[in-house]
Amino acid sequence: MSVAKRNNVQVRGSGPRAMVFAHGFGCDQNMWRFVAPEFERDYRTVLFDHVGAGHSDLNAYDPVKYASLQGYADDLLEIGRELRLENAVFVGHSVSAMIGALASLQHPAMFESLIMVGPSPRYIDDDTYKGGFSAQQIEELLSFLEENYMGWSAQMAPMIMGNPDRPELGEELTNSFCRTDPEIARAFARVTFMSDNRADLPRVSARTLVLQCREDVIACQQVGEYVHKHIPRSELVLLNATGHCPNLSAPDEVVAAIRAFV
Amino acid sequence: MHLSDPSHNRSIIPVEDLNDLYENAPCGYLSLLPDARIAKANRTLATWLEYEPAELPGKLMTDLLSMAGRIFFETHVRPLLRMQGFFNEFAIDMMTKTGNRIPVLANAVERRDEAGGALFTRLTIFRAIDRRRFERELLNARAAAEAARQQSEQLRVLTEASLKAERETAELREQFIAVLGHDLRNPLASLSAGARMMLKVKSPEEAVKFEAMMQNSVARMAKLIDSVMDFARGRLGGGLTLGERVFQALEPVLDQVVAELASAHPERAIETHFELGTPVYCDAPRIAQLFSNLLGNAISHGAPDAPIRVEGQVRNQSFQLSVANAGQPISEKAMERLFQPFYRGEVRPAQQGLGLGLYIASEIAKAHGGTLAVTSVQDETRFTFRMPLAPPVL
Numbered sequence: 001m002s003v004a005k006r007n008n009v010q011v012r013g014s015g016p017r018a019m020v021f022a023h024g025f026g027c028d029q030n031m032w033r034f035v036a037p038e039f040e041r042d043y044r045t046v047l048f049d050h051v052g053a054g055h056s057d058l059n060a061y062d063p064v065k066y067a068s069l070q071g072y073a074d075d076l077l078e079i080g081r082e083l084r085l086e087n088a089v090f091v092g093h094s095v096s097a098m099i100g101a102l103a104s105l106q107h108p109a110m111f112e113s114l115i116m117v118g119p120s121p122r123y124i125d126d127d128t129y130k131g132g133f134s135a136q137q138i139e140e141l142l143s144f145l146e147e148n149y150m151g152w153s154a155q156m157a158p159m160i161m162g163n164p165d166r167p168e169l170g171e172e173l174t175n176s177f178c179r180t181d182p183e184i185a186r187a188f189a190r191v192t193f194m195s196d197n198r199a200d201l202p203r204v205s206a207r208t209l210v211l212q213c214r215e216d217v218i219a220c221q222q223v224g225e226y227v228h229k230h231i232p233r234s235e236l237v238l239l240n241a242t243g244h245c246p247n248l249s250a251p252d253e254v255v256a257a258i259r260a261f262v
Numbered sequence: 263m264h265l266s267d268p269s270h271n272r273s274i275i276p277v278e279d280l281n282d283l284y285e286n287a288p289c290g291y292l293s294l295l296p297d298a299r300i301a302k303a304n305r306t307l308a309t310w311l312e313y314e315p316a317e318l319p320g321k322l323m324t325d326l327l328s329m330a331g332r333i334f335f336e337t338h339v340r341p342l343l344r345m346q347g348f349f350n351e352f353a354i355d356m357m358t359k360t361g362n363r364i365p366v367l368a369n370a371v372e373r374r375d376e377a378g379g380a381l382f383t384r385l386t387i388f389r390a391i392d393r394r395r396f397e398r399e400l401l402n403a404r405a406a407a408e409a410a411r412q413q414s415e416q417l418r419v420l421t422e423a424s425l426k427a428e429r430e431t432a433e434l435r436e437q438f439i440a441v442l443g444h445d446l447r448n449p450l451a452s453l454s455a456g457a458r459m460m461l462k463v464k465s466p467e468e469a470v471k472f473e474a475m476m477q478n479s480v481a482r483m484a485k486l487i488d489s490v491m492d493f494a495r496g497r498l499g500g501g502l503t504l505g506e507r508v509f510q511a512l513e514p515v516l517d518q519v520v521a522e523l524a525s526a527h528p529e530r531a532i533e534t535h536f537e538l539g540t541p542v543y544c545d546a547p548r549i550a551q552l553f554s555n556l557l558g559n560a561i562s563h564g565a566p567d568a569p570i571r572v573e574g575q576v577r578n579q580s581f582q583l584s585v586a587n588a589g590q591p592i593s594e595k596a597m598e599r600l601f602q603p604f605y606r607g608e609v610r611p612a613q614q615g616l617g618l619g620l621y622i623a624s625e626i627a628k629a630h631g632g633t634l635a636v637t638s639v640q641d642e643t644r645f646t647f648r649m650p651l652a653p654p655v656l
Contacts, residue, residue: 024337025337026337026338026341027337027338027341027342030345031341033345094337133329137329137330140328140329140330141329141330141333143330144328144330144331144334144355145330145334146401193333215297215298215322215324216336217324217332217333217336218332218333218336218337241297242297242298243297243298243336243340244336244337244340245336245337245340245341245344248340248341248344248345249296249297249340249344249380
């Protein structure tokens, strides 16, 4: 099984440097459909699905390896080595922001800069830190995912319906977006929401852009500020977009912020 | 009745009131702005959520969701709506104004402008309390079925294993009886021969020689019988029993065992290294028996041309005695059964024994609060007995 097949790696565009896009919990590389094409003229764009998501190879899922974000970071490093990435730009959404940080710690030459969209190094509050969730709330989420099994199954089923508003999407719809195996999605949720990468932040040496949305219930503004404060060479840009997925809800703003930074 | 008269039908069908249909529909209606703020909600939904209809516009959708629901909405529902314009039949938990949870099923569709930008997201919402309860029960039943399957599988494996062990023990027991019969017959035959010879002796010296041979046979038989008795006691009476235990200097006891076996096997080299300054709290004859069994085994099974190495020392409040011999290592399969009764390994025809030696040795070790362990690698097989110097303080 090649790395390219395992992670459904898609390389497009051209340019002296590469820009790697990594999706977060809940979706797949489609997350970047309104952002990545904007960079194809100047960059070699690299998109991929984490194992368990989208069109990755589900057989490659190893519950031990992927029990920590390091397993995902190792995959990212393998993709980078396969494509001989050097001085590339890494764009990571949500949990993938930390996956990128871990990869960059291990191989600093691979990514010249990191762009973190809605990052959080720790979702659960403690005495001195506010991540936005109590441990009990995260447990509630995990058991909700367990109970919502039927809902997950429905989401898994291919959505073959057409889309009269956007006929250009018709063909892709036959495959449905963001397919996830419910069992893997549950495990990924656990890894994501239990992770704690606060100690890694000060060691990140790449220049870093933190893109923070308003009213993001998953990674609130305080968390974005925390990330900015603890990564030495970082900038924080507060977007007008609301929610957790500005790459979909406000792609123009995201594209502009990335351009201004790189 | 003039069924063909259209004016007649018109007069009895009331006109549907679309505003009333919206407000009081048997499902919830919710319209969201692109930033997920509520633009409009119907009365049915407001009532379910214990709000006044006018309170809902301007709130964030996530304000109406449980924490898990918020994460699901932000990571799944909103992205999918943006990508494919709809998301049907998703389950989510809403929260009422007073904090009660209502599980619902929803369909959502995104209304877009010409350029593909989002104008509204429209949701229809159905309460799904019974359905979700049913789903939860289905899940529980599935988990219970899986647990039961695993349990029965475990049981099957256990039963099979204990059956196999039982069958092997029965086999060994039969062998044991055969061996016991055989081993008793030999000294008995030599006793009988000795008795006949006694009738024909010509000098007292000859009589002494035959008497010694006969005593030797008696001793062998006595040893066999002792082993059987020890086994019976160990098996039937909750473990082997010890005689009186005292603090005993063990070096002379061990030397005696070495001397006995060395005289019976003068061709074999036995190297000993003892550091036994401190007396040990034990039943000395039993320790001698344990050592004799280990040393006897090393002589029967070890390579005949290499010395047997015996080491004994007192260290760290424990007494340790090891017997090592060269030769073929013990197979892994044999290791499993080594300390079980009747086990005799791959016996060569010349070798005798009941297969009780190691079993009894390990029972003696246990009775002293100690352990008997074995390591067997290429060129060396080593049995090591360890026990505490003093009885545990009660």
